[in-house]
Amino acid sequence: MRVAMIGAGYVGLVSGACFAEFGVDVCVVDTEVSKVEALRAGRIPIYEPGLDKLVSENVRDGRLSFTTDLSEAMEGADAVFLAVGTPSRRGDGHADLSYVFAAAEQVARAAKGPLVLVTKSTVPVGTGRQIQELIARVRPDAEIEVASNPEFLREGNAIGDFMRPDRVVIGAESDRAFQVLRRLYRPLYLIETPIVQTGIETAELIKYAANAFLAVKITFINQMADLCEKAGADVHDVARGMGLDGRIGRKFLHAGPGYGGSCFPKDTLALARTAQELGAPATIVEQTIAANEARKEAMAERVIAAMGGSVAGKTIAVLGLTFKPETDDMRDAPSLVVVPKLAQAGAIIRAYDPQPSHARQLMPAATHFAESALDAADGADALVLLTEWNEFRALSPERLKATMAGNTVLDLRNAWDPQAFREAGFQYQSIGRP
Known part of the structure; x- marks a missing residue:
């Protein structure tokens, strides 16, 4: 089988590489020339454990390719997946579907034969119906079946989630669309993965x-x-x-x-x-x-309170900036609220994250990026754990105590042993523990 994957972002790149690993011929298409050139050169634009190896092996074996030419990607394809962004729309919070509709229209205009157009992007209920109406307007003669196949990939574990999922959801209205998607996911039948077949609206809402x-x-x-x-x-x-x-x-x-x-x-x-x-x-x-937005604000207030009500002129070491471990993704990370608020209150920020590429662009300009956790803690009056990367779990409280100038630790992920830190001489606070 052959598929075209529109979008070389997180979902598209992971899904495309995993389908290729299943033995499918996959062409990933993206409008960003520099991204396609990087992928062809073996450079992965996102951090996801194991993805570089998976991509390189399938490119080497001829099952995975990259292009900026949609017609090239669609040549001979049984299915075309839409894996473009659906960010929150400014002003009202709705999902911005402009990329989805633009890609769907391009597919409709470029289609040369029967194919299944599958939304892999997360889209609001009713989007599939709108895509059907768009295709009917643009190419009423096109033999295009619309389907929904939402992704359930956790950043940091995306390959495992695709290869060994809890379930696969397929929303469609024709036997042909179901058959094409069942064939694509055939390797998962062998490990008895539940396949949930529904209507399009139901599949969209499940995600x-x-x-x-x-x-x-x-x-x-x-x-x-x-x-x-x-x-x-x-x-x-x-x-x-x-x-x-x-x-x-x-x-x-x-x-x-x-x-x-x-x-x-x-x-x-x-x-x-x-x-x-x-x-x-x-x-x-x-x-x-x-409640979630208020909580991020409250975490910054908690740090300030732990420092006696003021952090002005105090050096705060912050460990972990990404929204979770094993990713470089900074979207809506708690650090984007906590760190600026501490900086605005006069704190001197020394930060360390194992994957800081995006964080460097988003933290306050005065943030000092350390080379290690201990480097960040050097001379700090307080230390705040924001993201529980594994390398932080084994930090010695005694070494931290010898490195820091102060003795305040706020473990906002409950990753450390309270007794060990208190015995080392720290004023230790965590979340929801006495």
């Missing part, structure tokens, strides 16, 4: 509903952490006691400074706006969005 529910779960445990602090309880034990209930599950019950990333913030906002427009407000989701 938003799943992300919104996980965002609600994160926000709930964060609020329980606040309650634990007031009541003298331990949120770790609360989360464990909840998670052992099979109806709830253990995942996404880790208290922290709030969620960020490429999906949860924009998807919850888009779902809330769509629900409002359709007259079925998702008030739980609306409150989740508000």
Whole structure:
């Protein structure tokens, strides 16, 4: 089989490389010339563990290629995937579908034979129907079936999520579209992956509903952490006691400074706006969005309070800037709120992140980027853990104490042992623990 993947961003590049690993002939097309040239030269524009190896091997074996020419990419394709961006639209929070519709129109105009046009991008319910109407206007003679195949890729574990998914969701209206997508995912049938076949609208809504529910779960445990602090309880034990209930599950019950990333913030906002427009407000989701934004602000206030109410002239070491470990993604990361607020309050910021390429462009101009965690902590009055990269977990509290000028540690990810840090002489604070 052959597919064209429109968009060489996170979703398109990972999906294209993984389909190629399945034995499919994949051509990834992107309008950004420099990105395509970099990929052809073996340079990966994003950080995702294992992706460089997967791309290089499939390029070498002739199953994966890159181009800026859509007609070239579509030549002989059984399916064309739309994997373009759907950022939040300025002003109203709706998903910006301009890239999706533009790509769909180009596909319709370039189509030479029967094919399945699949939305891989996260799009609001009803988008597939709009794409069908667009195609009918532009090329009423085209034999194009529209389908929805939402992605469920976690940054830092995207290849594993594609190769060993919890489920594959296929939304379509014709047997032919279902057959093409089932053939593409045939390797997953061999490991008995559940394949959920639905209508297009249902598939579109599944993705938003799943992300919104996980965002609600994160926000709930964060609020329980606040309650634990007031009541003298331990949120770790609360989360464990909840998670052992099979109806709830253990995942996404880790208290922290709030969620960020490429999906949860924009998807919850888009779902809330769509629900409002359709007259079925998702008030739980609306409150989740508000609570999450407030939490990021509260984390900065927590640091200031721990320093006696003022950080003016104080050196604050910040470990971890990306929204989660094992990615260089800074979209809606808590650091984008916490660090500027501390800097505005007069703090001197020394920051370290293992993947700082995007962070360097987004942090306050006066931020000093250290070469290691210990370098960041050198001479610091306080240390704040914002993102729990694995290399931070093994940091010795004794070495930190010998390096720092002050003794305040705020572990906003509950990654460290409170007793060990207190025995080392630190004033240690974490989230939702006595």
